Amino acid sequence: MAIKNRYELDPERLATTDELGARVYLYPEDIEGKWKSRRIVLYWFLIILYLSLPWINVKGRPALMLNIFTREFAFMGMTLHGVEPILIFLIVISGLFFMAFLTSIFGRVWCGWTCPQTVFIQTIFSKIETLIEGGARARRALDESSWTPNKIMRRTLKWICFTIVSFHIAHTFIGYFIGPRALLAITLHSPLENLGTFTAAMIMTSIFLLDFGWFREQFCIIACPYGRMQSVMMDENSLVVAYDKKRGEPRRGLVPRELEGDCINDYACVRVCPTGIDIRRGTQMECIACTACIDACDDIMDKVKKPHGLIRYSTETELIGKKHNFITTRSVLYFCIFLFFISAFGHFIVSLSKPALVFYRGTDSPFQVTMSPSAKKIITNHFTLKITHQGSESFNLKLEVSEESLRKKIEIISPLNNMKIEEPEIKTLVLFKFDPDILINGSRAVKLNVIKNGITISTENLVLIGPGLNQ
Numbered sequence: 001m002a003i004k005n006r007y008e009l010d011p012e013r014l015a016t017t018d019e020l021g022a023r024v025y026l027y028p029e030d031i032e033g034k035w036k037s038r039r040i041v042l043y044w045f046l047i048i049l050y051l052s053l054p055w056i057n058v059k060g061r062p063a064l065m066l067n068i069f070t071r072e073f074a075f076m077g078m079t080l081h082g083v084e085p086i087l088i089f090l091i092v093i094s095g096l097f098f099m100a101f102l103t104s105i106f107g108r109v110w111c112g113w114t115c116p117q118t119v120f121i122q123t124i125f126s127k128i129e130t131l132i133e134g135g136a137r138a139r140r141a142l143d144e145s146s147w148t149p150n151k152i153m154r155r156t157l158k159w160i161c162f163t164i165v166s167f168h169i170a171h172t173f174i175g176y177f178i179g180p181r182a183l184l185a186i187t188l189h190s191p192l193e194n195l196g197t198f199t200a201a202m203i204m205t206s207i208f209l210l211d212f213g214w215f216r217e218q219f220c221i222i223a224c225p226y227g228r229m230q231s232v233m234m235d236e237n238s239l240v241v242a243y244d245k246k247r248g249e250p251r252r253g254l255v256p257r258e259l260e261g262d263c264i265n266d267y268a269c270v271r272v273c274p275t276g277i278d279i280r281r282g283t284q285m286e287c288i289a290c291t292a293c294i295d296a297c298d299d300i301m302d303k304v305k306k307p308h309g310l311i312r313y314s315t316e317t318e319l320i321g322k323k324h325n326f327i328t329t330r331s332v333l334y335f336c337i338f339l340f341f342i343s344a345f346g347h348f349i350v351s352l353s354k355p356a357l358v359f360y361r362g363t364d365s366p367f368q369v370t371m372s373p374s375a376k377k378i379i380t381n382h383f384t385l386k387i388t389h390q391g392s393e394s395f396n397l398k399l400e401v402s403e404e405s406l407r408k409k410i411e412i413i414s415p416l417n418n419m420k421i422e423e424p425e426i427k428t429l430v431l432f433k434f435d436p437d438i439l440i441n442g443s444r445a446v447k448l449n450v451i452k453n454g455i456t457i458s459t460e461n462l463v464l465i466g467p468g469l470n471q
Contacts, residue, residue, distance in 0.1 A: 007267040007278065014286070015276030016217060025143065026217060027136040029271045030126075033295025042113060043123040050116075051172055054180040062179055069178065080352065080390045081424035087352075090345040094338055099226075101334035103233040105326065107240040111226065111288035117211070117219055118288060122274070124165055125212045132158045136271070162213040163205070170204035217275045220288055227285045233334075236316040237325050241289050243269075243280045243311050244319060262306050269293035269311060279311055355389040355397060355421070357450060357460055359430070367466050369436075379439070379466040381432040385414070387421060394422040395453050399430070402447035402459060410434040410446065410464070432464055442468035 248263035362382030
């Protein structure tokens with residue numbers, strides 16, 4: 001096959017590898033256009049949200065924090081303590097099916113518009129590189145040149161800037177797990193005083209630095225599982241960045257002028273692609289749907305006075321002239337599964353917000369018999385009550401016997417009735433004193449109303465015991 005230029009490759013070969021499989025570095029050119037403008041606005045919104053969200057306090061807690069050391073999860077004023085594994089599973093599986101739903105309709109919208117890999121590289125790292133080393137051609141020339149003082153200076157400055165940015169991204173990431181204010185206090189002390197946190201920060205900084213600064217498109221092509229999953233999630237009705245072959249073919253230079261399509265075959269779409277693909281070959285796993293090729297092609301169409309849309313958002317169904325079904329059975333199925341899991345998550349959150357009470361019978365004698373001043377027997381049962389609850393609110397709890405006929409016969413003695421519950425978990429002593437006449441064969445099952453701030457929220461079952469009939 002005659003090679004016209006570096007962009008004309010064998011269809012079986014990646015643009016990021018040579019004939020021996022070694023890495024070929026890409027130098028995507030910058031392009032302005034309506035799609036880039038939209039992406040940049042969203043990118044900066046996501047970056048500002050990422051950097052500021054841990055610092056926003058709602059009800060005295062970070063707006064978003066998952067402290068894996070204390071098992072505490074805070075989200076927009078709601079605080080969960082001792083987070084159950086089922087909650088983590090439900091939120092992860094819900095996210096996966098929501099991503100499947102979006103992918104089935106909008107294709108790889110995550111990769112091109114919201115993936116941290118794309119957002120940070122396109123918005124920060126590529127800009128730093130361009131500012132220090134120049135545009136695509138200048139960077140290529142610098143790479144191919146020998147090591148001169150100018151090259152050493154530029155490379156050193158670039159990696160210093162990359163390190164500073166990666167350091168900040170990593171610390172913000174860790175702030176989501178221990179709280180940014182706690183992290184700030186830690187950074188003011190010696191690393192040896194908080195060696196675990198310091199080590200985690202250095203590891204995360206190294207990961208971000210190598211990924212965003214060097215590995216880049218290789219992560220999308222080699223390491224990211226989402227690119228391989230898209231073929232399962234997408235179908236012919238999914239929205240993709242596509243080249244209109246009917247309009248573009250045959251390309252300029254391949255046939256007589258009067259038979260040419262709109263594609264002038266100048267490889268503008270390839271030169272701007274961050275993964276080095278030729279979108280004219282159809283939907284490919286390496287495509288991250290970043291729309292750079294759309295802006296590049298539209299720019300060329302303006303110059304040759306042709307309408308926009310030779311490369312555009314479309315579907316395989318639409319490209320062959322068939323009706324496009326925006327909502328399909330596949331997308332409905334994904335959305336229904338997502339609703340099921342997110343509803344289950346909501347159910348568990350609501351159920352966990354109610355205080356959970358567990359009664360442990362005292363380890364001493366199961367019951368005690370005493371005499372009242374009127375020489376009447378009184379049975380005492382001793383319990384330890386463990387109360388756990390989610391959320392950050394404080395409240396009062398009260399225990400009350402459900403059956404009105406037993407309320408005057410059973411006395412509940414505990415500091416609980418005068419205690420304000422503020423901690424996520426407390427233990428308190430509860431004594432039940434009652435007349436032995438209420439017992440049936442030495443025991444009596446009773447129901448207790450749990451009253452929170454004056455409202456009955458649940459009923460607990462308890463068994464009181466005392467002397468048997470022959471005692």
